[in-house]
Amino acid sequence: MFIDIRDRTGLTQAVFDQEDCDSEVMELARSLRREDVVQITGGVEPRAGGTNPKLDTGEIEVRGTALTVFSRSNNPPILPDDNEAAKMAEEVRLRHRYIDLRRPTMQRTLQMRHDLMALTREYFYNLGFLEIETPLLIKSTPEGARDFVVPSRIYPGKWYALPQSPQIFKQILMIAGCDRYIQICKCLRDEDPRADRQAEFTQIDLELSFVDRDEVIKIMTGFIRRVFKQLLDLDLGQIPKVPWQLAIDKWGVDRPDMRFELHLQDISEVAAKTDFKVFQSALAKDRGVVKAIRIPNSAKALTRKVLDQLQDTAKLHGAGGLPWTKVTEDGFEGGIAKFIDCIAEELSAALGVEPGDTILMSCDEWLTACESLGQVRLHAARHLELIDTTAWKALWVVDFPMFKWNADKQRWLAEHHPFTAPIPEDIDKLESDPGSVVSAGYDMVLNGSEIGGGSIRIHDSEVQNTVFRVLGLEEEDMRVKFGFLLDALSQGAPPHGGVAFGLDRLVMLLMCTDNIRDVIAFPKTQSGADLMTEAPGPIDQEQLNELQIHCVEQVAAE
RNA sequence: GGGGCGGUAGCUCAAUUGGUUAGAGUCCCGGCCUGUCGAGCCGGUGGUUGCGGGUUCGAGUCCCGUCCGCCUCGCCA
Numbered sequence: 127m128f129i130d131i132r133d134r135t136g137l138t139q140a141v142f143d144q145e146d147c148d149s150e151v152m153e154l155a156r157s158l159r160r161e162d163v164v165q166i167t168g169g170v171e172p173r174a175g176g177t178n179p180k181l182d183t184g185e186i187e188v189r190g191t192a193l194t195v196f197s198r199s200n201n202p203p204i205l206p207d208d209n210e211a212a213k214m215a216e217e218v219r220l221r222h223r224y225i226d227l228r229r230p231t232m233q234r235t236l237q238m239r240h241d242l243m244a245l246t247r248e249y250f251y252n253l254g255f256l257e258i259e260t261p262l263l264i265k266s267t268p269e270g271a272r273d274f275v276v277p278s279r280i281y282p283g284k285w286y287a288l289p290q291s292p293q294i295f296k297q298i299l300m301i302a303g304c305d306r307y308i309q310i311c312k313c314l315r316d317e318d319p320r321a322d323r324q325a326e327f328t329q330i331d332l333e334l335s336f337v338d339r340d341e342v343i344k345i346m347t348g349f350i351r352r353v354f355k356q357l358l359d360l361d362l363g364q365i366p367k368v369p370w371q372l373a374i375d376k377w378g379v380d381r382p383d384m385r386f387e388l389h390l391q392d393i394s395e396v397a398a399k400t401d402f403k404v405f406q407s408a409l410a411k412d413r414g415v416v417k418a419i420r421i422p423n424s425a426k427a428l429t430r431k432v433l434d435q436l437q438d439t440a441k442l443h444g445a446g447g448l449p450w451t452k453v454t455e456d457g458f459e460g461g462i463a464k465f466i467d468c469i470a471e472e473l474s475a476a477l478g479v480e481p482g483d484t485i486l487m488s489c490d491e492w493l494t495a496c497e498s499l500g501q502v503r504l505h506a507a508r509h510l511e512l513i514d515t516t517a518w519k520a521l522w523v524v525d526f527p528m529f530k531w532n533a534d535k536q537r538w539l540a541e542h543h544p545f546t547a548p549i550p551e552d553i554d555k556l557e558s559d560p561g562s563v564v565s566a567g568y569d570m571v572l573n574g575s576e577i578g579g580g581s582i583r584i585h586d587s588e589v590q591n592t593v594f595r596v597l598g599l600e601e602e603d604m605r606v607k608f609g610f611l612l613d614a615l616s617q618g619a620p621p622h623g624g625v626a627f628g629l630d631r632l633v634m635l636l637m638c639t640d641n642i643r644d645v646i647a648f649p650k651t652q653s654g655a656d657l658m659t660e661a662p663g664p665i666d667q668e669q670l671n672e673l674q675i676h677c678v679e680q681v682a683a684e
Numbered sequence: 685g686g687g688g689c690g691g692u693a694g695c696u697c698a699a700u701u702g703g704u705u706a707g708a709g710u711c712c713c714g715g716c717c718u719g720u721c722g723a724g725c726c727g728g729u730g731g732u733u734g735c736g737g738g739u740u741c742g743a744g745u746c747c748c749g750u751c752c753g754c755c756u757c758g759c760c761a
Contacts, residue, residue: 128720139721160711175719184721201712203694209722210710213696217753270761290761317760318685325760442757543761597761651753 127155131166131188132206134233137181139173140166140188147191154193161199161206161225167192216643220657223648231637235645238357239633243310245356246330249349255308255332260295262288262312268599268607269544271315274325282674288314291626294611296333297545297583300622301614308332310629319652322575322631322642326650330578330632333624339566339582342623343367343522346570346578350520350627357636362520365570369525374493378417378500380526383574384519386512388503390496393418396472397489402465404449408489416489417499419506420477424484425452427510433461439505440488445498449487453479462487504574520572528552528563529596537598542567544597545590545611546581547623553589560596566623577632580625587615 127142142155146168158164168190178184204210204218206228211219219226226232247257266273266287273287289295291313299307309331319325334342347365354360373382376389397405397416408414421428428436428450437448450461457463457470466473477485486506488499507513528548529538538560540546548556552563567581584590590612594604604612633645643649650656670677 130721141719143719173719175721178721181721187719201694203711205695205711210695215691215695215753217691218695220753267761271759293761315760318758320760321755323760540761546761652755653752655752657753 138183140190142190146189151193161202163197165194166190223658235637238636250308255306257309258307260292264289271317274314274316277673279673290315292331298614300333300335301619305335324642325654328629330627330629335620335622337623346625365520367522367524370523373523374496378496380523381571381576385514385517386507388419390417390419390499396469396476399469400466405489411491413492415492415495417495418485418487419503420479421484423482425482428484436502440498440502443498443501444494445488451485453481453483455481523569526565526567528565529560538596542581544593545583547584556592578625578627582623585619585621587612
């Protein structure tokens, strides 16, 4: 009579034999069913009937002499089995989360998440950081994501917001003389979730006084290297700083995946020598460029169908199309070959092509051309399996532009957030030429995923006012919404800066999953529902009355 | 808010041009066997085909609406 017993550390076999225990125990053991909760008393011994190499505990077994049944389980709707779970609809796993979490992988993930949090606190506490909590019920601030909102009972018609991040509070803590702050905190943004994004997520949030960009980067580099060394026994090595402009130029994204090559190259000069209208009209644009990537030995793999899919990718990201050609012994063939034959030699030399290569191109205004081809680069690499999945490539992206122009709203938006400082030499240009101002922000990127970012903040209320003005916030509006911050800044504010790391995404990387729900004990679905508790749910009329909230439209169902 | 894919037994799936009583594996229950560990053999329970309409002699299948899940664009300072 064999029984697999499982706890959070793993699986062990127990055996009940008439030679070891009386018939009552035998009978009770025989009555055991899946997921019953038991206590087994007995000796640990080498297995009598041969070992099982597939189990960590395959060489031993517990020979039961006594048995207590703490609790019986109904027949479980799903099994806590990693292989089963891989095939199962995620919906049913989320509905029965208490069973799904029993799976070995889930237990390991929860352990990993805990280890990361413990390590984080230890690392920063040792550097003199203070863990300080900030409020959950706060004032709604403009800009940024949509706020989750909580009605006030005491002030009918007024609302709290839940924090999108503790940003302003941690800056105020610096002004309050707290020097070094850390918090592992929940952040809430009422935006549609994604595979790697939840409305409710966890941040490793910190802020330091009297630092410059490179000091923050140094501390965080030490942190992330420690994380991977301690949790995965992996040395990330030196972490290079890449200016934003170079990142876009070379990889076509502000979070480059450096685990594979396929760099974007600028072929504007050569392309200008053709009569190809598509190139010519792109080059005629302000900052118009022609970019190309060379994909070695891909002529066969990149079939017409695949190229069409890549073209869809390019179009989705703003390009008009995806000019391409293949390289043969006899020159270019297919795609736009006939338009660029005239520059075949020059272009081949510039790109260093060889027969069997495919050349993919984009042409447009610089940012669009780079970004669309950057996405093509990613998709092509995935399709051709060029990504070294055992590699770990981290970098810092620095020198972001301070603002980006939003054509729809016809105004400047903060690239990072409105409290980010410009680099000192660009302060004069804030109002005269906002588009050229470089910010003191920094993002850490690991394997093409942004895992953290931050900036040196503005610690001068005049500069802060100027930035608000550039962002088109009215003077009066500023007073109402950020008056307390401006007041604080004018009461002696130290230079300060900080960073926030996405805890969930870090655990995703550590556990090698691309599903954020796998690293959160009780996650929500893509429509923000908790399938286990069925939140969000209705509330009593009495509660509504108390809050003086009247629902205009009753929900039809029920 | 837009696009794509999906929803049939507890779970994973099948079901011909619309056609008999919606099947299989697994799980579960019972029996036999058994130092088993992906056990084996025999038998059994289990279904409002997500929901609501419509077309039809007849709908899992076709049409309309709706709900839910996943991926994705917008969005995510």
